[in-house]
Amino acid sequence: MHLAQLNLARLVAPLTDPRLADFVAGLSKINAIADTAPGFVWRLVSDEADDATSLRPFGADVIVNLTVWESVEALRLFAYKTGHLDYLRRRREWFVPFGDLYAVNWWIPVDRRPTVGEARDRLDRLRADGPTPEAFTLRVPFPMPTR
Numbered sequence: 001m002h003l004a005q006l007n008l009a010r011l012v013a014p015l016t017d018p019r020l021a022d023f024v025a026g027l028s029k030i031n032a033i034a035d036t037a038p039g040f041v042w043r044l045v046s047d048e049a050d051d052a053t054s055l056r057p058f059g060a061d062v063i064v065n066l067t068v069w070e071s072v073e074a075l076r077l078f079a080y081k082t083g084h085l086d087y088l089r090r091r092r093e094w095f096v097p098f099g100d101l102y103a104v105n106w107w108i109p110v111d112r113r114p115t116v117g118e119a120r121d122r123l124d125r126l127r128a129d130g131p132t133p134e135a136f137t138l139r140v141p142f143p144m145p146t147r
Contacts, residue, residue: 001144002041002110003069006119007103009095011061015053023094026087027051033082034067039074042113043067057116061096066119068108072141075105079138101127104135107145 013019031051034040044066046054053063069075078084104123108114122135131140 001107003072003075003105003144004108004114004119004122005065005067005069005075005103005105006114006123007065008058008098008123009063009065009091009102010059010098011063012094012096020094022090023087027053030084030087033084034078037074037078037082039070040078041068041070044116055116057120064116064119066114066116068113071144072105072138076138101137103137105138105141106135107133107142 011020015024028050031043034043044052044055044064046052048054052065055064056062058064067075069078079088101123104119104126106114106122125132126135126137129135131137131142133142133145136142
């Protein structure tokens with residue numbers, strides 16, 4: 001099994017706005033860190049670019065990050081122990097607080113890639129039921145199923 005991960009971010013302004021210049025300039029660097037991180041498997045990208053910023057399935061002002069990792073530990077290492085952390089610390093400069101859950105994790109078979117629709121369903125499940133083995137957070141993770 002692999003770990004699927006979705007997180008959403010509501011932009012403070014369009015990506016072309018100068019307030020988002022540092023974020024936009026860092027996208028390639030952060031994606032390269034992810035792509036080479038131990039345990040990284042896959043990330044959603046658009047047909048137009050090597051990122052998913054042009055995909056807006058959750059609203060015109062919401063960007064989506066959908067990735068797959070070998071484990072919770074691999075995702076945590078990338079998120080909190082690489083250059084990604086510098087950008088994470090600056091998120092309030094670029095994103096409006098959601099006021100609700102904006103990230104979810106769940107286990108998928110190794111040979112599958114999650115869809116945006118599946119990710120939406122998992123986030124809705126987390127919002128409705130709280131953390132469960134089917135939809136959880138990094139703060140309240142569930143172990144990889146043994147089946």
